[in-house]
Amino acid sequence: MDRTSYDYIVIGSGIAGLNTALLAAEHGSVLVVTKGRIDDCNSRYAQGGIAAAIGPGDSATLHERDTLEAGAGLCSPEAVGVLTGQGPDSIAGLIRWGVPFDTIHGQIALGREGAHSMPRILHAGGDATGQHIEDTLAHRVRISERITVLEYTHAIRVCVADGAAAGVEVMGTNGDTGRQVFQSDVVVVSTGGAGRLYRYTTNPEVATGDGVALAYLAGAEVMDMEFYQFHPTALWLEGAPTFLLSEAMRGEGAILRNAHGDPFMASHHAMGDLAPRDVVSRAIASEMERADGRPAMLDISHLPAATVASRFPTIYAECRRYGLDITREPIPVAPAAHYMMGGIRIDTWGRTNVDGLYACGEAACAAVHGANRLASNSLLDTLVFSRRLVEATLGNAPEYEASDESDGNTRAGLANRAMVCTTVPERGKENLRDLMWRNVGIARNGTRLLLTARILNLWQRQYYGTSGPAPQAAEDFELRNMLVVARLIVEAALQRRESRGAHYREDFPEPSEEWRRHIVLRD
Structure with missing residues (x-):
């Protein structure tokens, strides 16, 4: 490449990175560095949907309340207020860009998931929401004349000069040990999560926590790293991958049963099968221990077969590949590492304690998810805070306030x-x-x-x-x-x-x- 200097460098190509790149491209040149394909990311596998208070009777205040309650006392009220308050505008932006959200009688269809008090989950393609959003953004990135994408390229260092981000050192992932440095005063880390640190995970191969490590080694603070969310229902079938089974299945009426076929969640939480994820994961683990390691069963076979197949086409097709018809028989499930609530510490404008270094998406932590993320808030997080991040680079944010060493943390x-x-x-x-x-x-x-x-x-x-x-x-x-x-x-x-x-x-x-x-x- 002849060009070595850009106005923005974005590390990662999930929804957070692509949204940042598209918004930043309105104001300058952008380089996107991704160690796999442009669409190889956690975002693509988000089945459950995206939460926003756009339905009748719902409000940002109710969404905020549910998020704070799920976060077990560690959510930042300011960050949650930003997330829920700006959520509807972010959805409107996706619609303008062409994301095909599911509709009923001309209106966007809204589902309900665990720990939500209202139906506020938007889906696209049933259980392929992340894929549709990722594909829409990736297409716009590919046709943009102001965005350069380096696929199969590994960022190995965030360059820092005089205490500020100055660029990124990269190398190819194909065995070539040659290195190159690209310069920029704005470096954005949006590399997603780190589920591949665990034996069982719903995350793709690229999710190894690179961005958090790069930022930490460059002097950035990280926060809440102990809070790693385990999705309670991943396919647990010999010979099959650890495939995510959306929480939306329980939102539609699926029942968790133990190895003996008995429902058990009512004895663990007042919300039963719609309890928060940490409760459900520990309940399943407990039931599996009692059953000598045999998995729990997620049963949706009592619903009409046509409803199940049309509402969850990806899950239905994936299970059929391994000889399992979810319209007729329960699905063996167990918890798997799913989402990193902690990450690079940012303020509500995506800024870190290192000047010029920003972060957004799952790699970042504004304490918006607290100790336990509310279902379907993650995709909204990527959109809201990536937009604010770009605004901050343009000088449209209040002056950055460094954290107080005596703030109680x-x-x-x-x-x-x-x-x-x-x-x-x-x-x-x-x-x-x-x-x-x-x-x-x-x-x-x-x-x-x-x-x-x-x-x-x-x-x-x-x-x-x-x-x-x-x-x-x-x-x-x-x-x-x-x-x-x-x-x-x-x-x-x-x-x-x-x-x-x-x-x-x-x-x-x-x-x-x-x-x-x-x-x-x-x-």
Whole structure:
């Protein structure tokens, strides 16, 4: 490429990154760097839909209330107010751009999901909402003359000069070890989540937490990393991938049953099958333990077959591929890592503590989701805060206020914990995923977390410490990033000595008012 300088550099090509690129392109040149295809991202697999208060009887205030309640006391009221208040305008923008939301009698159809008090979930193509939004934005990006896209390109460093973002160093993902630096005073991290840190996940292969690691290593704060949401219902079938089964199925009347065929959610929560995700995930895990590991069953077979097949065409077709007819028989399900509530700490304008470095989407954390994300708020998050981010780069936001060291939050860095006798695994990623699933999953305790912290510390030193080899190929940098993010999750989980939202400690099983605060980590 002849050009090496851009007005904006966007790392990641999910809905957050593409929306940022399209809006930024109205004001300057944009480079999008993505390590896979432009449409290979978490956003594409979002089945449940996108939440917005656009229906009769609904309001931003009701949406805000539901979000705050689901967040278990750690949502930022300011951020939630921004999300829910600007949600309808974001939906209108998607409609103008051509996203084909489902309709009934000419009106946008609205569904209801767990912990929502009103029907406010918009869908496109039934259970293919993320795919339709991603495809619409990707098409507009491809035809834009002001946006350059580098696919199969791995961002390996955020360049910082005089305390401010100055560009990005990249290399190809095809084995070529050549590197190139692209310059920009605005670097946006929108790389999505980190579900591939876990053995079982609904996330695609690219979701390895790269953006969080890059920002952290560049001096940015990260926050709420202990809160990783496990989706309660992923397909659990031998020979089949860990495929997401949308929460909208339970919103439409699907019933969770144990291995004996008995419904069980009413005994775990007053909202039954529509309880918050953390409650449902732990309930399923508990039922599976009682059944010697046999999965729970998600049963929607009591609904008309035509309704099920038309409402959930992607799920129906995927299950049929593996010999399962969901209109006639229940679906074996179990929890899987799904969504990262924590991430790069931002204000409500997408700004980090590093000048010129911005973040949005799942890689970012404005505390809008708190300790437990409300279903279908994630897609709305990507749209609302990416728009505000671009406004901030144009000088249309209040002056950035650095966080107060005495604001009550807990601040720390990664501890160099005592070593244990172990060796660097030959299969780095596979062993890391197994370790995280066993010890930093749905249920945690201090002993296992401390052991995991020590192991990760040793692995990181032996892989990339002063005595180890420097990263060379894109795979090496990806594993480095995975180790950094895993350590951030474990360190935050160790410090939070309570159970709240998606973070459950067996040794501290109750929430504590003392811990109604955020854990902020900084290198």
